[in-house]
Amino acid sequence: MSTISEISEFLQKGRAKNVKQLVTQAIEEGEDPKVILNDGLLNGMMSIGERFKKNEVFVPEVLVAARALNAGLTILEPKLIEVGNEPVGKAVIGTVKGDLHDIGKNLVTMMLKGAGFEIFDIGVDVEADVFIDKAEEVGADIICMSALLTTTMPQMQVVIDALKEKGLRDKYIVMVGGAPVNQKFAEQIGADYYTEDAASCAEAARQVILKRAEG
Amino acid sequence: MSNIKIIKGNGRELSIDREIVFKQIKCDEDNPMYEDFNEEYEELLPEVLTALEPAAALVFAPYPQGIGGSIKPGTEVLYMITTVGKKICDIVSDYFKSGDYVKGMLTDAMASAALFSFEKPVFKAIYEMCGEKHMGIRKRYEAPGHIPMEIQRVAYDALNAGETLGLTISSGFMYDPVKSSCQVFETTDNERVMRLTHGCADCSNTDCPHRMESVTVRVSDPEGDYEFSAAPGTLLSDILIDNNIKLNLLCGGAGRCGKCAVKVLEGSLPVTDADKKFFSDKELSDGMRLSCRALVKEDILIELTQADESSMVSLSAEVSRENKDTNASLGIAIDIGTTTLAFSLINKETGDIIDTYTSINSQRQYGADVITRIEAAGKGLDKELKSLIEEDLITGINTLLDKIPDSKKRLQMLCIAGNTTMLHLLMGYPVESLGVYPFTPHSISLEKRKLNEVLSNCGNVPDDIENTETVLIPGNSAYVGADIISGLYSCGFYENDKICALIDLGTNGEMAVGNKDKLYVTSTAAGPAFEGGNIKYGVGGIRGAISSVEINGDKTTIKTIGDSEDVTGICGTGVIEVTAELLKAELLDETGVLDDDYFDDGFPLAAKKDGETIVFTEKDIREIQLAKSAIRAGFETMLKRYGAGYDDIDKLYIAGGFGYFLNAEKAAAIGMIPEELLPKCVAAGNTSLSGAIKTVTEGEKAFDALTELAEKGEEIALSTDKDFNEFYMEYMMFE
Numbered sequence: 001m002s003t004i005s006e007i008s009e010f011l012q013k014g015r016a017k018n019v020k021q022l023v024t025q026a027i028e029e030g031e032d033p034k035v036i037l038n039d040g041l042l043n044g045m046m047s048i049g050e051r052f053k054k055n056e057v058f059v060p061e062v063l064v065a066a067r068a069l070n071a072g073l074t075i076l077e078p079k080l081i082e083v084g085n086e087p088v089g090k091a092v093i094g095t096v097k098g099d100l101h102d103i104g105k106n107l108v109t110m111m112l113k114g115a116g117f118e119i120f121d122i123g124v125d126v127e128a129d130v131f132i133d134k135a136e137e138v139g140a141d142i143i144c145m146s147a148l149l150t151t152t153m154p155q156m157q158v159v160i161d162a163l164k165e166k167g168l169r170d171k172y173i174v175m176v177g178g179a180p181v182n183q184k185f186a187e188q189i190g191a192d193y194y195t196e197d198a199a200s201c202a203e204a205a206r207q208v209i210l211k212r213a214e215g
Numbered sequence: 216m217s218n219i220k221i222i223k224g225n226g227r228e229l230s231i232d233r234e235i236v237f238k239q240i241k242c243d244e245d246n247p248m249y250e251d252f253n254e255e256y257e258e259l260l261p262e263v264l265t266a267l268e269p270a271a272a273l274v275f276a277p278y279p280q281g282i283g284g285s286i287k288p289g290t291e292v293l294y295m296i297t298t299v300g301k302k303i304c305d306i307v308s309d310y311f312k313s314g315d316y317v318k319g320m321l322t323d324a325m326a327s328a329a330l331f332s333f334e335k336p337v338f339k340a341i342y343e344m345c346g347e348k349h350m351g352i353r354k355r356y357e358a359p360g361h362i363p364m365e366i367q368r369v370a371y372d373a374l375n376a377g378e379t380l381g382l383t384i385s386s387g388f389m390y391d392p393v394k395s396s397c398q399v400f401e402t403t404d405n406e407r408v409m410r411l412t413h414g415c416a417d418c419s420n421t422d423c424p425h426r427m428e429s430v431t432v433r434v435s436d437p438e439g440d441y442e443f444s445a446a447p448g449t450l451l452s453d454i455l456i457d458n459n460i461k462l463n464l465l466c467g468g469a470g471r472c473g474k475c476a477v478k479v480l481e482g483s484l485p486v487t488d489a490d491k492k493f494f495s496d497k498e499l500s501d502g503m504r505l506s507c508r509a510l511v512k513e514d515i516l517i518e519l520t521q522a523d524e525s526s527m528v529s530l531s532a533e534v535s536r537e538n539k540d541t542n543a544s545l546g547i548a549i550d551i552g553t554t555t556l557a558f559s560l561i562n563k564e565t566g567d568i569i570d571t572y573t574s575i576n577s578q579r580q581y582g583a584d585v586i587t588r589i590e591a592a593g594k595g596l597d598k599e600l601k602s603l604i605e606e607d608l609i610t611g612i613n614t615l616l617d618k619i620p621d622s623k624k625r626l627q628m629l630c631i632a633g634n635t636t637m638l639h640l641l642m643g644y645p646v647e648s649l650g651v652y653p654f655t656p657h658s659i660s661l662e663k664r665k666l667n668e669v670l671s672n673c674g675n676v677p678d679d680i681e682n683t684e685t686v687l688i689p690g691n692s693a694y695v696g697a698d699i700i701s702g703l704y705s706c707g708f709y710e711n712d713k714i715c716a717l718i719d720l721g722t723n724g725e726m727a728v729g730n731k732d733k734l735y736v737t738s739t740a741a742g743p744a745f746e747g748g749n750i751k752y753g754v755g756g757i758r759g760a761i762s763s764v765e766i767n768g769d770k771t772t773i774k775t776i777g778d779s780e781d782v783t784g785i786c787g788t789g790v791i792e793v794t795a796e797l798l799k800a801e802l803l804d805e806t807g808v809l810d811d812d813y814f815d816d817g818f819p820l821a822a823k824k825d826g827e828t829i830v831f832t833e834k835d836i837r838e839i840q841l842a843k844s845a846i847r848a849g850f851e852t853m854l855k856r857y858g859a860g861y862d863d864i865d866k867l868y869i870a871g872g873f874g875y876f877l878n879a880e881k882a883a884a885i886g887m888i889p890e891e892l893l894p895k896c897v898a899a900g901n902t903s904l905s906g907a908i909k910t911v912t913e914g915e916k917a918f919d920a921l922t923e924l925a926e927k928g929e930e931i932a933l934s935t936d937k938d939f940n941e942f943y944m945e946y947m948m949f950e
């Protein structure tokens with residue numbers, strides 16, 4: 001088995017130590033950092049996401065895999081910068097104003113990272129303007145909003161309206177989620193995408209970006 | 216806003232339910248990561264517990280207009296906000312930020328579980344608040360399922376939570392830090408209804424990982440049923456204890472003593488192995504169950520079968536005469552027994568006893584004897600045990616003082632005696648070392664404190680008496696405590712030339728022999744048999760308990776406490792009497808075997824109201840043999856070490872709550888005390904209390920005598936004593 005596919009295998013098993021060591025080894029072997037990232041780390045994380053959706057693995061496995069990914073990334077990142085690797089895309093994420101539930105948001109952040117995104121987590125209880133200012137500042141592709149309360153869901157609408165007002169609506173892909181949110185609500189407020197869980201969110205985000213790059 | 220009750224906890228007192236945590240992160244035991252997560256969990260636990268800053272606020276207020284929801288505006292509700300603080304939330308965020316999602320999710324779930332478990336101590340406060348107002352809780356509401364989210368703002372304001380708890384509130388009415396929670400309890404005038412627990416039953420969120428069905432336990436009572444709710448699968452005894460039903464778990468909930476038995480009237484409780492051992496088939500089909508083994512999985516209606524021990528006849532000094540002197544200075548003497556508390560209000564100048572009060576030691580729900588209490592304290596219940604005894608004391612003190620005009624201002628001294636463990640628990644001293652070799656007490660010297668220093672937890676010591684001098688009688692060792700020193704003082708051991716002996720009959724038989732020059736003390740583990748424990752129909756000294764037995768040919772005559780027709784069981788003296796009578800009637804041989812006719816089913820004594828026959832069984836006799844030989848062997852060993860024979864003894868004082876009613880002849884007949892000493896026996900009653908009374912009247916003078924007695928007593932360790940073991944075997948027989 002090649003070092004690269006071993007990275008993917010060990011990552012799926014959540015073996016942070018092995019992943020770290022294998023990434024170091026691959027760098028020493030002169031592998032392209034982009035290949036280590038895409039075919040090793042991200043490939044492993046995407047497979048875990050797939051298997052999660054098929055109910056073959058559960059939250060704990062995803063968590064340990066993501067931790068292993070993070071361990072590998074800390075080593076690989078300087079190399080990626082050296083070769084000028086661009087992330088798949090950039091996303092700003094936060095829980096909307098008035099709401100402080102953050103676990104869902106944290107998991108989405110984790111999975112988006114695993115899909116190769118650069119993530120800007122702006123926390124909880126986030127004002128509409130803060131979402132937009134941050135997205136503008138970092139040149140984001142996607143704005144992700146999480147809301148867990150029926151009383152705070154309308155805040156998503158507020159952000160979208162503010163984007164429209166500023167003439168920025170089409171510049172960003174808006175994704176929404178959280179337990180009480182559903183497809184219908186997403187359509188109603190004019191969001192681009194809704195997904196049920198963090199794994200599908202990451203997959204959808206990746207596909208949108210790839211599609212956008214093609215078209 | 217002074218009516219807001221604030222409760223500040225400590226993380227280490229909270230218990231985190233591992234199961235809930237693992238359920239929340241969806242990691243069941245079959246998961247390949249289970250072991251890894253378990254390790255991480257263990258590693259995180261200390262960090263999480265120290266970071267927790269549990270706090271809660273409670274207040275009654277009328278439900279406001281204009282909020283909506285199903286509560287009628289104007290109804291009295293109780294607002295509750297709980298939080299585990301900011302520190303833990305920061306830790307969770309930091310783990311997520313650093314990419315350690317495993318630790319992030321785990322700490323988060325642990326914090327939620329801790330928040331949930333903090334409800335338990337808060338419920339205690341709710342009980343008190345409701346008790347004072349004579350109100351119950353009809354229903355629990357949580358936003359936004361049952362009640363609009365705006366209520367979080369209302370509760371926040373009513374509790375002044377910004378200042379009292381350090382929370383802020385978001386535009387969506389959520390509290391920051393996020394590990395906080397808000398509940399609204401609708402009250403009812405029926406103070407026996409207490410539906411405090413989380414009601415997932417009517418929540419629409421059907422696939423929530425935290426979802427708990429809830430079960431209702433209703434207790435049938437002639438004065439009106441009461442009911443509680445709890446999570447399914449909770450131990451019935453826990454539910455009852457949590458709801459302030461005082462159970463008398465003699466064995467500490469091990470399924471051995473049967474004192475927690477209940478009868479199921481509706482619904483079902485599966486029969487456990489312990490039930491099978493304990494109950495006959497008929498009893499089982501009648502619905503009898505041990506509540507300490509029963510997991511409640513469905514709604515049930517039960518009846519408490521345990522005799523109500525609040526009517527316990529405990530021994531306290533006789534009231535000598537009506538005291539009408541309204542200027543005399545007063546004192547209160549208190550004996551803290553493992554089972555009962557005895558209080559006397561005294562005219563400090565004349566020594567007259569003005570009034571007495573007795574009650575059950577509420578700590579009893581955590582075990583009958585000192586060892587189970589020490590174990591309970593070791594499990595983190597030490598604060599709880601301290602609070603329980605403080606409450607018992609303040610109740611007794613107030614009851615005595617409230618009856619007499621101006622009494623609080625006239626109270627000049629309180630004096631407390633009790634065994635070493637009881638005084639340690641009261642003072643909040645560590646007790647672990649009392650339970651293990653070499654049994655070292657933390658402190659047993661005479662203490663002079665202010666009352667509010669002793670009752671430091673309860674916070675409701677009346678102003679007038681908070682500074683009253685409170686004296687704790689000194690002890691000799693872990694097992695020969697202040698109760699014995701107090702008893703020796705009351706019997707004059709500090710001034711006697713002649714040699715006297717004292718036996719205090721309780722769960723531990725403590726004893727002493729000596730005079731003003733030389734004093735030996737010891738203690739022997741007699742077990743609870745003399746208090747009715749481990750005896751099939753054994754009960755404490757309550758109304759209706761068989762206390763005296765006579766067997767004449769075919770005729771058995773019994774006497775009960777209070778001459779009640781409603782026979783409740785056999786108390787300690789009854790147990791000794793029936794054994795003695797069976798021996799006399801030759802229905803019991805000297806090895807302790809009952810006559811063939813009674814060997815299997817026991818010797819019948821009386822019928823209970825419901826027709827059940829109270830019998831004295833072969834197994835009961837074995838218990839008595841163990842108990843009485845422990846006492847006798849201890850006594851003989853002590854005399855031998857002292858170098859005294861029966862002839863040298865001037866008086867033998869028999870003390871202890873039940874020593875008062877004890878028929879010394881019958882005790883001698885079963886070999887518990889030597890026949891030879893019968894003429895010298897003095898039934899001395901509760902000498903621990905008598906000594907405390909004497910201390911109150913003598914004042915300063917007593918302190919030196921007490922300290923001297925405590926220091927002089929030389930302890931004999933029986934467990935390693937060869938003579939003791941020989942005596943123990945020898946006195947096992949009935950001569």
Ligand code: B12
Pocket residue numbers: 100101102103104105107108144145146147148149150151175176177178179180193194195196197198199201323327330357358359360367388389390391392393394395396397418419420422423424425
């Ligand atoms: C854990 C929890 C809490 C924790 C908060 C922990 C935290 N740090 O966030 C605590 C106990 C503190 C809490 C408190 C409260 N909570 Co809460 N809480 C929950 C609970 C049980 C689970 C939420 C959760 O973390 N799930 C796990 C994560 C992984 O799932 P998730 O958040 O749904 O996210 C997933 C998806 O939704 C999706 N997703 C999420 N965000 C996004 C974003 C995008 C862009 C996309 C694409 C996808 C996506 O992906 C995620 C991963 O798969 C829910 C019930 C539930 N089953 O949802 C109630 C719930 C959300 N809470 C609720 C409420 C009301 C509260 C309270 C306001 C009041 C109360 N009665 O308890 C309090 C407020 C306390 C305060 N501070 O004021 C309600 C909301 C009801 C409603 N319809 O509005 C719920 C639904 C429970 C209920 N039925 O009452 N809560």
Ligand code: SF4
Pocket residue numbers: 414415418419420421423424425426427
């Ligand atoms: S089911 Fe879940 S969300 Fe609903 S009340 Fe129970 S714990 Fe809360």
